[in-house]
Amino acid sequence: MLHGCAGAPEEGAPIAGIDRIDWSAPWLAPYAERGMRWRDRAGADPSGYLRMLAREAAQAGHVTGAGRPLSFIEQAELPPGVAYEAHIAQTGSVPTRRNLHDFFNALVWFAHPRVKATLNARQANAIDRSGVGGTRGAERDFLTLFDENAVLFVCADPSLSAALTGFEWRRLFIDERAAWGERCEVRVFGHALLEKLIEPYKACTGHAWIVAAPPEYFAWTTERRDDWLDRAVAASLAEEELDTRRYAPLPVLGVPGFWPANADPLFYDDAQVFRSGRRRSR
Secondary structure, three states: OOOOOOOOOOOOOOOOOHHHOOOOOHHHOOOHHHHHHHHHHHHHOHHHHHHHHHHHHHHHOOEOOOOOEOEEEEHHHOOOOOOHHHHHHHHOEEEEOOOHHHHHHHHHHHHOHHHHHHHHHHHHHHHHHHOOOOOOHHHHHHHHHHHHHEEEEEEOOHHHHHHHHOOOHHHHHHHOHHHEOOOEEEEEOOHHHHHHOOOOOOOOEEEEEEEEOOHHHHHOOHHHHHHHHHHHHHHHHHHOOOOHHHOEEEEHHHOOOOOHHHHOHHHHHOOOOOOOOOOOOO
């Protein structure tokens, strides 16, 4: 993936559009504390924003898939013709623009460091094998979709996972509404999807990756759940076959608690959003 910088704010400029973020949105809960702190620091000292990210990454001990210490640099420092993912793997430095897309990308690096490192390692390995080329190929298509648009459907009840893959929206969102927070949950991972959700719309849909969780997961502390999820998803991406057919579409605003209007069961009668589909198995 080659990242351009056309139209990017100048070095030292504030992050464009950051005041549009509503940090009370439920899908931003895993990111809100850090995101608001970064917003305030970036506003007070725009030129020090990337140094702050690098310092916090060093303090947390975050590394890339190649074991390089994670850092963040200006987009202009990415050498011409060098693939974005390859550069991160080789140097540990993430080229970063002053926009919402890259702001959310940095937030996800901190919230899910092992997952992001695994995605980067597989992308870089694929580039090493085949080059950038005119098309990404199946593996890199999967990885790019995950990075940009994935939601993690964390579930301790296989019947609910089956409802998702079987497009059984009424069962998943209405009949089993009490299961949300007790047997299943959704984490928005993709940074492009987080950016889209700045202005939520009903048809906004993520690529759901199902994560089978132990029943006790939902009784754990937030910190323990976060750590387990990061490790489990990273392991699955490192070890399993990556096929875009394994994704399940999930309209994000249908998640109970994510959008006030979905308290009305009629919300789910919109067949243009909650579409029927062919049943399939993972």
